[in-house]
Amino acid sequence: MNITKDPFNVALDSVLIVVPTYNEAVNIPTLLEKIFNISNQLNVLFVDDNSQDGTVDQIKKFQTHRPTQIHLLQRPGKLGLGTAYIKGFKWALEQTVPKKFQVMIEMDADLSHDPFFLKAIFEELKTHDAVLGSRYVPGGGTRNWGLIRKFISRFGSLYAQIILGLPLHDLTGGFNAWHRHVLERINLDDVRSEGYAFQIELKYRAFLQGFRFKEVPIIFSDRFLGTSKMSHRIVIEAMYRVWLLRGLKAQLKS
Ligand SMILES: Nc1nc2c(ncn2[C@@H]2O[C@H](COP(=O)(O)OP(=O)(O)O)[C@@H](O)[C@H]2O)c(=O)[nH]1
Ligand SMILES: [Mg+2]
Numbered sequence: 509m510n511i512t513k514d515p516f517n518v519a520l521d522s523v524l525i526v527v528p529t530y531n532e533a534v535n536i537p538t539l540l541e542k543i544f545n546i547s548n549q550l551n552v553l554f555v556d557d558n559s560q561d562g563t564v565d566q567i568k569k570f571q572t573h574r575p576t577q578i579h580l581l582q583r584p585g586k587l588g589l590g591t592a593y594i595k596g597f598k599w600a601l602e603q604t605v606p607k608k609f610q611v612m613i614e615m616d617a618d619l620s621h622d623p624f625f626l627k628a629i630f631e632e633l634k635t636h637d638a639v640l641g642s643r644y645v646p647g648g649g650t651r652n653w654g655l656i657r658k659f660i661s662r663f664g665s666l667y668a669q670i671i672l673g674l675p676l677h678d679l680t681g682g683f684n685a686w687h688r689h690v691l692e693r694i695n696l697d698d699v700r701s702e703g704y705a706f707q708i709e710l711k712y713r714a715f716l717q718g719f720r721f722k723e724v725p726i727i728f729s730d731r732f733l734g735t736s737k738m739s740h741r742i743v744i745e746a747m748y749r750v751w752l753l754r755g756l757k758a759q760l761k762s
Pocket of ligand 2: 616618620731736
């Protein structure tokens with residue numbers, strides 16, 4: 509169905525890294541330095557939710573040096589990770605000047621997702637529709653995480669994997685790359701989930717469409733600077749959302 513014989517051409521200047529931010533000013537300079545060290549041609553879109561710590565000022569400062577590569581969308585308040593990504597993806601799909609973005613990559617602002625792993629991701633994008641940075645395949649893992657956090661994450665992925673029957677190992681992870689044709693096929697307006705559930709939902713919707721996935725091992729290091737915005741509410745949302753998502757399969761078939 510979605511089998512393509514020729515490898516995809518992954519031009520780095522058509523890659524857009526989408527980064528949702530909420531109070532991440534301290535992390536912006538290093539993040540951008542690391543991204544552009546991988547390639548000078550990459551593009552970044554920040555979706556900021558009215559951060560109060562000067563995040564936007566930081567972004568704008570770097571934007572003056574790379575006006576065609578660094579983009580910023582601003583929302584009036586903290587509206588959640590899921591809708592921030594949806595807004596970013598929709599913006600990305602609409603852009604045509606100077607060229608269309610062909611690959612969208614999800615990445616946190618806090619350096620937990622090391623741009624170092626982008627190289628492996630780009631390689632696998634040549635032959636897969638979607639590439640997931642995965643903590644739970646050989647070579648992947650987490651660093652500086654407490655036992656409880658490790659347990660919640662590992663259990664969360666296994667729980668969703670079993671309930672949804674998904675053959676993917678890191679379902680809650682948020683370091684993922686999508687060819688534009690995948691995002692075009694997902695009805696982004698129908699995606700309702702927020703935090704971890706959002707990551708599960710996106711993968712599930714793409715999987716149900718028959719797209720080919722690859723998981724590349726990543727080491728997720730907990731943030732050194734700034735504070736986490738995740739809460740118990742987001743974990744609970746993921747637990748019940750998975751059951752709602754199960755119904756999608758029947759819905760998409762009919
Ligand atoms: N725009 C936006 N970004 C958010 C929101 N919540 C979290 N983020 C960003 O999403 C990324 C992941 O959040 P983080 O707090 O590090 O989650 P954790 O790694 O699971 O603790 C970071 O870049 C945050 O700044 C939100 O409501 N709106
Ligand atoms: Mg984080």
